[in-house]
């Protein structure tokens with residue numbers, strides 16, 4: 001990732017059982033990742049603080065905050081967004097939110113080759129968060145096809161033409177049978193342990209910086225997908 | 232020292248700036264009452280979802296009103312508990328990370344400590360020691376206060392909080408949510424002495440409260456007099472009288488037991504005019520003084536959090552980088568302020 005024209009960027013994600021932070025400065029990338037369900041509030045800032053020390057970067061050098069914006073566990077998603085808001089407001093810098101489904105797809109498609117990834121994150125209550133990502137030419141970003149959704153595993157579908165594809169995300173660990181039965185085709189591989197990683201947020205942050213598609217702290221928002229919560 | 236206070240423990244997002252030299256500079260509040268009214272009570276997930284939309288815009292509004300910049304903030308206090316876990320985490324997350332970004336200390340505050348210190352924001356604050364009556368939607372407690380962080384629990388509700396009893400009884404009477412203010416309005420049209428409800432737990436020693444029986448008896452009266460004109464107002468009146476008398480009797484007992492000459496009353500229910508009058512009368516007879524926060528600082532707000540934060544942060548008390556919240560947290564477990 002060439003970052004000559006970009007500031008120091010930090011990224012954080014707490015949307016799933018994983019908690020991760022990453023930082024890029026002058027082309028170098030530093031990151032930390034831990035699987036600590038329920039420990040995010042305790043660990044997120046210490047991890048970030050440690051990362052800055054490791055990278056030898058001071059807080060006021062930070063020019064952009066990328067955050068995992070969900071979907072995922074509601075509380076974790078809000079920790080992610082709340083911390084991003086506080087950091088950006090305090091540092092006086094913009095933010096950029098990245099989907100957890102996208103981050104899982106990026107973990108699966110890390111090698112930059114062409115990929116099709118069907119991401120399912122366990123959404124509890126018998127449902128999955130679902131997103132389809134494809135990269136048709138090498139070195140391009142994995143792009144979302146259609147829309148993200150929350151739905152029962154039996155309701156998922158694949159676009160026609162998806163012959164060679166991979167599966168990623170914890171939804172595939174919990175609901176693999178139902179998902180495979182619904183799709184009627186098998187993936188080349190299943191990465192059912194794949195969790196979002198803040199490292200994967202950095203390229204999106206760089207792209208957003210270059211395109212100028214940034215948000216301010218006040219407009220940083222969670223994306224829950226599941227919006228009927230009063231039943 | 233300029234302290235930012237952030238309150239998100241329940242259904243109010245409140246922020247405030249307290250200046251040790253200039254006092255309370257300003258406080259801003261967003262109430263979610265309308266949001267939850269549709270559901271007849273607070274829906275925790277909706278509360279959390281709303282807080283995260285409000286905190287930063289309220290901070291911007293607060294800074295604009297007071298003509299301050301974030302760089303001028305010396306410390307940030309936020310409510311750590313007790314309260315709704317998801318709601319607390321939003322305030323804690325924004326506050327803690329904002330403090331880290333500004334390289335300032337942060338401190339998680341006990342919500343009830345903030346309530347009981349709120350009257351100290353007034354021009355003629357009570358001196359320590361005093362007895363505090365905390366009456367809100369979630370709590371009813373009597374606390375002996377020797378100083379900041381020196382609390383002894385004298386008594387509390389064994390079932391419903393007083394505010395909760397107001398809300399539930401109001402609902403039975405067909406009033407909207409939150410029921411406290413609506414019930415007080417209705418009771419104004421009620422007649423003295425038409426109905427009489429008991430003063431629970433006043434016939435035995437001790438300083439604990441019980442309000443759920445009162446609500447049940449109110450329900451029985453409502454059933455029995457369904458369709459009777461004016462019955463609702465008379466029942467509301469009788470209910471409010473019973474709560475007011477009960478609180479006054481227990482407060483008098485607490486003053487006697489502790490030998491304190493000052494009573495501090497805080498929490499949403501202390502906005503009730505009849506309760507205030509009853510407590511004032513009791514205090515006059517007991518030769519004691521009563522202190523209340525101004526009305527807008529009786530219910531949840533950021534000002535009391537900023538102030539409690541200052542009481543502790545002025546001696547150097549602060550948290551690490553973690554921001555764990557404590558949905559359940561006993562007031563008596565607090566310690567006096569101490570540098571970390």
Ligand SMILES: Nc1ncnc2c1ncn2[C@@H]1O[C@H](COP(=O)(O)OP(=O)(O)OP(=O)(O)O)[C@@H](O)[C@H]1O
Nearest residue numbers: 241367368369370394411412498499500503530531
């Ligand atoms: N005039 C009034 N008469 C009686 N009760 C009232 C009045 N005004 C408000 N209340 C009650 O006060 C409560 C709200 O108070 P407050 O905002 O202090 O507490 P809370 O957020 O419900 O609880 P806590 O502070 O314990 O977490 C509600 O139960 C409401 O009905």
